[in-house]
Each structure stands twice: as C-alpha cells, then as structure tokens.
Amino acid sequence: MRVITTVSELKSAIKAEKAQHKTIGFVPTMGYLHEGHRALLKRARQENQMVVLSVFVNPIQFGPNEDFEAYPRDFEQDQKTASEEGVDIIFHPSVSEMYPHELSVGMTVNKRTDVLCGESRPGHFDGVATVLTKLFHLVQPDRAYFGKKDAQQVAVVDGLVNDFNFPLQIVPVDTVREQDGLAKSSRNVYLTEKERLEAPILYKSLLMAVEMIKSGEVNPERIIQEITDKIHTETSGQIDYVSILAYPNLEKIDVVEGNYIIALAVKFSKARLIDNVIIVEE
Amino acid sequence: MRVITTVSELKSAIKAEKAQHKTIGFVPTMGYLHEGHRALLKRARQENQMVVLSVFVNPIQFGPNEDFEAYPRDFEQDQKTASEEGVDIIFHPSVSEMYPHELSVGMTVNKRTDVLCGESRPGHFDGVATVLTKLFHLVQPDRAYFGKKDAQQVAVVDGLVNDFNFPLQIVPVDTVREQDGLAKSSRNVYLTEKERLEAPILYKSLLMAVEMIKSGEVNPERIIQEITDKIHTETSGQIDYVSILAYPNLEKIDVVEGNYIIALAVKFSKARLIDNVIIVEE
Numbered sequence: 057m058r059v060i061t062t063v064s065e066l067k068s069a070i071k072a073e074k075a076q077h078k079t080i081g082f083v084p085t086m087g088y089l090h091e092g093h094r095a096l097l098k099r100a101r102q103e104n105q106m107v108v109l110s111v112f113v114n115p116i117q118f119g120p121n122e123d124f125e126a127y128p129r130d131f132e133q134d135q136k137t138a139s140e141e142g143v144d145i146i147f148h149p150s151v152s153e154m155y156p157h158e159l160s161v162g163m164t165v166n167k168r169t170d171v172l173c174g175e176s177r178p179g180h181f182d183g184v185a186t187v188l189t190k191l192f193h194l195v196q197p198d199r200a201y202f203g204k205k206d207a208q209q210v211a212v213v214d215g216l217v218n219d220f221n222f223p224l225q226i227v228p229v230d231t232v233r234e235q236d237g238l239a240k241s242s243r244n245v246y247l248t249e250k251e252r253l254e255a256p257i258l259y260k261s262l263l264m265a266v267e268m269i270k271s272g273e274v275n276p277e278r279i280i281q282e283i284t285d286k287i288h289t290e291t292s293g294q295i296d297y298v299s300i301l302a303y304p305n306l307e308k309i310d311v312v313e314g315n316y317i318i319a320l321a322v323k324f325s326k327a328r329l330i331d332n333v334i335i336v337e338e
Numbered sequence: 339m340r341v342i343t344t345v346s347e348l349k350s351a352i353k354a355e356k357a358q359h360k361t362i363g364f365v366p367t368m369g370y371l372h373e374g375h376r377a378l379l380k381r382a383r384q385e386n387q388m389v390v391l392s393v394f395v396n397p398i399q400f401g402p403n404e405d406f407e408a409y410p411r412d413f414e415q416d417q418k419t420a421s422e423e424g425v426d427i428i429f430h431p432s433v434s435e436m437y438p439h440e441l442s443v444g445m446t447v448n449k450r451t452d453v454l455c456g457e458s459r460p461g462h463f464d465g466v467a468t469v470l471t472k473l474f475h476l477v478q479p480d481r482a483y484f485g486k487k488d489a490q491q492v493a494v495v496d497g498l499v500n501d502f503n504f505p506l507q508i509v510p511v512d513t514v515r516e517q518d519g520l521a522k523s524s525r526n527v528y529l530t531e532k533e534r535l536e537a538p539i540l541y542k543s544l545l546m547a548v549e550m551i552k553s554g555e556v557n558p559e560r561i562i563q564e565i566t567d568k569i570h571t572e573t574s575g576q577i578d579y580v581s582i583l584a585y586p587n588l589e590k591i592d593v594v595e596g597n598y599i600i601a602l603a604v605k606f607s608k609a610r611l612i613d614n615v616i617i618v619e620e
Contacts, residue, residue, distance in 0.1 A: 063503065067505070070505075075359070077357070158449075159448070159501045160447065160448060160449035160450060160494070160497035160498070160501055161445055161446065161447050161448065161449075161467055161497060161498050161501055161502070162445070162446045162448055163443055163444070163445055163446075164443065164444045164445075164446060165442065165443050165444075166441070166442060166443065166444055167440075167442035167443075168442060185443055186502075189502050190501075190502055190503045193502055193503040193504050193505055194503050194505075196505060212442070215442035215443060216442070216443050219441045219442055219443050219472075220443070220468075220471050220472055220475055221345065221472045221475040221476050222475050223349070223352075223475055223476075223478060
C-alpha cells in the first residue's frame with residue numbers, strides 16, 4: 057500500500073496503473089474510517105483490480121459554523137484500516153495541495169439540495185461536487201463507492217455524474233449499523249453515554265414508519281408526526297428534520313407510494329446524526 | 339471517418355480506442371469549419387494517434403439576444419473538411435442529446451471573465467465551461483486544441499482544467515489569417531463587401547500598437563487611444579472594447595511590460611469581430 061500526498065505523484069501513479077489497463081475502484085472519504093467505510097472498501101476490492109482511498113477533510117463543504125476543525129482525524133489508524141481492507145493507494149493531500157489558489161470556476165448544485173441536510177447546510181453540496189470533480193479527474197476511477205447513509209449525497213453525486221457525463225459508475229452501498237441499529241458514523245464518538253443509549257431510537261422510528269406504510273398508511277404528514285413524537289419522547293435530541301420524499305429526485309410527495317426515502321436528522325449535544333431508509337419497488 | 343450523433347455510441351467508441359491505448363487529440367468546435375479549425379485539426383493529427391472533432395452549436399453559451407439560431411451551419415461541408423484533415427470521429431450531437439434535462443449542477447466562471455468579451459456576454463463562459471466539461475468527459479482526450487484568436491476562452495479553459503485537475507493538456511494554436519491579415523472566423527461571412535475591405539484594419543491597428551510599445555510607449559491608455567482612433571477613422575465598425583491586459587490572468591495593468599495581450603472587438607453591421615496579439619517574453 058502506497059500513501060500519496062501530492063497531486064503530481066498521484067497523477068504519475070494513476071497513469072502507470074492505467075497503462076496496465078487496471079480497473080480502479082475509488083472510495084472518497086474524510087477519514088476516521090469506521091465499519092461503514094470498510095463496507096465500501098470491501099465492495100471496491102471485490103469489483104476492481106485496484107482500490108484507491110482518499111482521506112481528505114474538505115474545508116469547502118463545511119459551513120462557517122460547522123465542525124471543520126473539530127472533525128475527528130486519525131490518519132495512523134486509517135492507514136491500518138486501509139491496509140487491512142487491501143487498499144492499493146491512499147491519497148491524503150493537504151488543503152493547499154487540493155486548493156493551491158482561489159478557484160476560477162465555481163460549481164453550484166441547484167437540484168436535490170433544498171431538502172433534508174441541504175436545507176440547513178447551504179453551500180455544503182457545492183463543496184462536495186467541487187472536491188469530487190477534482191478527485192474523479194485525479195483518480196479516474198471506473199467505479200466510485202458511496203454509503204446510502206448519506207442518501208442525499210448519493211442523489212446529488214448521481215446528478216453530477218449524469219449531467220456532466222463523467223466516465224464512471226456510482227455504486228451506492230447499504231448503511232452499516234451497530235448491533236442496536238445505530239448507523240455507523242464518525243460523529244458517533246461525540247455522543248454522551250446517555251445519548252448513545254438513546255440514539256438507536258432514530259433507526260427504530262424509521263422501521264416503525266415502514267411498518268405503518270406496510271399497514272396501509274399513505275399520508276406522509278401522519279407518518280412524520282409519529283416519528284417526531286417517538287424521537288421527542290424517547291430521546292433528548294432536537295429534531296432537525298423528518299422527511300418523506302420521492303427517490304432519487306428528492307421531490308415532495310403527498311401520497312407515500314412508488315420509490316421513496318424516509319430520512320431524518322437529529323441534533324444531540326455535540327453530534328448531529330442522520331439516518332434513512334430507502335424503499336425501492338422491485 | 340465515423341460520424342457519431344449519440345452519447346452512448348461515442349462512449350462505446352472511445353472505450354474501444356482507449357482499450358488500444360491510443361492517444362486522443364480533441365478539437366471542440368461549433369462547426370462551419372474554416373482555416374483556423376484546419377490548423378487545430380492538423381496540429382491534433384500530428385500529435386495524437388486519434389483525432390476527435392466535435393461539431394455542436396452550444397445553445398447555453400449564447401445570450402438571449404445573440405445569434406444562436408443564425409449561427410452558420412454546414413455539416414456536409416464540415417464532414418468534407420474533417421475527412422481531408424484526417425479526423426477519425428466527428429461527434430455531432432443534437433441539443434437534446436447533450437442536454438436531455440435541466441442540469442442539476444451549474445458552473446460559474448468567476449475569474450478572467452469580467453473583461454474583454456466576457457463583459458458584454460454575461461454567462462457566456464459558464465456555458466462554455468459546462469459544454470467543455472461534458473465533452474472532455476465523453477471524449478477523454480490527452481490533448482485539446484484551441485485557437486489563440488479566442489484568447490479569453492483559452493485563459494478560461496486553462497483555469498477550468500487546472501482548477502478541476504482534468505487529466506488532459508490544453509494546446510493553444512496561433513490564429514490563422516487571410517492574406518490581408520484578417521483573422522479567419524465563421525462570422526466573416528456576415529461582413530458586407532465594404533466591411534470586408536475595412537476589416538484588416540483591426541489587425542493592422544494591433545500591429546501598430548506593438549510597434550508603439552517597441553518604440554518605448556508603456557502607457558496602455560495612450561496605446562488604446564491610438565488603436566481606437568485608427569479604427570474609427572478607417573472603418574465603419576463600432577468599437578466594443580480595446581484592452582491591454584496582463585496575460586494569461588487577464589488582470590488590468592498600468593504599465594505595459596512582461597506578458598500581455600492587446601485585444602479588441604468591433605461590431606460591423608451584422609458581425610462582431612474579435613482579434614488580439616499576445617506578447618509573451620521568451
């Protein structure tokens with residue numbers, strides 16, 4: 057496994073691999089790797105001859121009041137995880153390597169962003185689209201892997217890749233959960249002991265909603281109310297949003313049917329957690 | 339030579355060529371090919387194993403009052419020219435093939451655009467950046483060729499490619515001129531007989547400016563005044579701008595020195611012509 061920190065070294069390495077016709081699987085991350093990332097790496101390892109992992113906490117996708125500085129980092133541990141999962145190259149650039157000067161061209165994500173997390177994080181997906189465009193050009197992957205936990209990110213990246221004809225395939229991978237159902241996340245370490253015990257309620261409330269729909273409920277407002285009540289009653293978290301939207305276009309729906317996503321975000325004292333279930337008709 | 343009109347067919351063709359490790363030279367155009375385009379195609383032919391030409395009048399780079407509908411088209415003649423210049427693939431998509439639905443992500447060029455043509459064509463370079471991003475992803479060239487006549491376009495594309503780490507090289511090619519000095523352009527056909535006789539004054543005024551600078555003049559305002567006077571006196575055209583700027587960042591300068599561009603745009607009755615000279619210190 058090779059650790060690369062500069063753009064020029066990465067370019068040379070990718071060029072050499074491409075010359076050997078190797079298929080490249082790419083897992084872009086902000087590091088502090090957990091089981092969710094391992095699932096992406098395993099899938100990339102299965103489906104490609106070469107696996108590239110990027111570890112880069114991207115400043116331009118954080119808002120002014122967000123946790124860029126506080127975002128957890130442990131590159132030593134990340135290298136160990138990557139090695140265990142058979143990664144060939146870790147790309148771990150500095151901020152100045154990725155953004156040596158002010159960008160002359162800006163990207164603005166105009167759709168699928170005014171709902172869910174996008175609503176409370178203006179500009180967030182612009183930063184995501186920008187860094188992924190750069191990374192896709194540098195790594196030139198055949199496939200790029202994203203967790204369904206960030207369902208809105210998958211929807212936005214899907215739009216980006218299709219709109220601009222990137223020559224690669226986006227592969228969404230199922231959310232990995234703790235035994236009690238809590239979705240794995242780098243931010244879970246910020247939960248207090250009490251909050252950690254409450255946090256599985258988020259997923260339980262989503263499963264409850266799925267049961268309601270299976271039992272015939274089609275009114276999104278009533279389902280959202282039930283989820284909201286459960287989280288208010290059984291946790292100390294503050295609800296940021298609970299939404300039921302068409303999937304993958306993330307448009308509002310009046311009747312729950314077809315393909316849809318039930319998604320939520322809840323703020324605990326030092327961590328904002330998100331989770332979702334996506335129901336796609338076979 | 340193969341004519342391809344769909345994105346899916348182009349993807350398959352490029353994939354097949356890439357599998358054979360062929361280097362790809364790409365010349366993106368809006369068609370109605372003239373000697374200037376031939377120079378780009380010849381250069382691409384010399385430097386690459388395969389040459390792809392795109393012929394696509396890109397609606398999103400035309401403003402509401404610009405000449406999208408009236409822009410000259412002659413695809414039959416373009417095919418003949420392309421064949422003579424040894425083109426392997428012409429990509430000639432419809433508007434709906436390139437833009438099947440509203441884009442979910444927008445690109446905005448924020449630098450190098452508030453001068454020269456950008457000043458009078460708001461949004462123009464956003465459309466250029468968008469279509470080139472799509473075409474670069476579809477064609478996956480090793481080198482892309484652009485005429486220096488559109489010097490601002492070269493500067494903007496250079497920024498786009500560097501900012502977003504596109505894995506390709508931009509090759510600027512010298513402006514091709516008529517015997518009397520007029521820069522070749524698709525729009526020259528719109529000149530009246532009288533205007534066509536006057537039009538070489540544009541280039542002559544640029545050469546005069548270069549002589550003034552060689553003789554010791556360093557004040558951009560005085561040089562611009564001389565160019566303006568000459569064009570007013572000797573042509574019926576209306577000056578859109580005459581500018582002297584640092585090159586390639588296109589920033590304003592108080593003293594003419596180092597690398598710079600002298601550029602102008604002049605409106606005739608039915609054609610707006612541009613020209614420039616770029617002086618780069620050896």
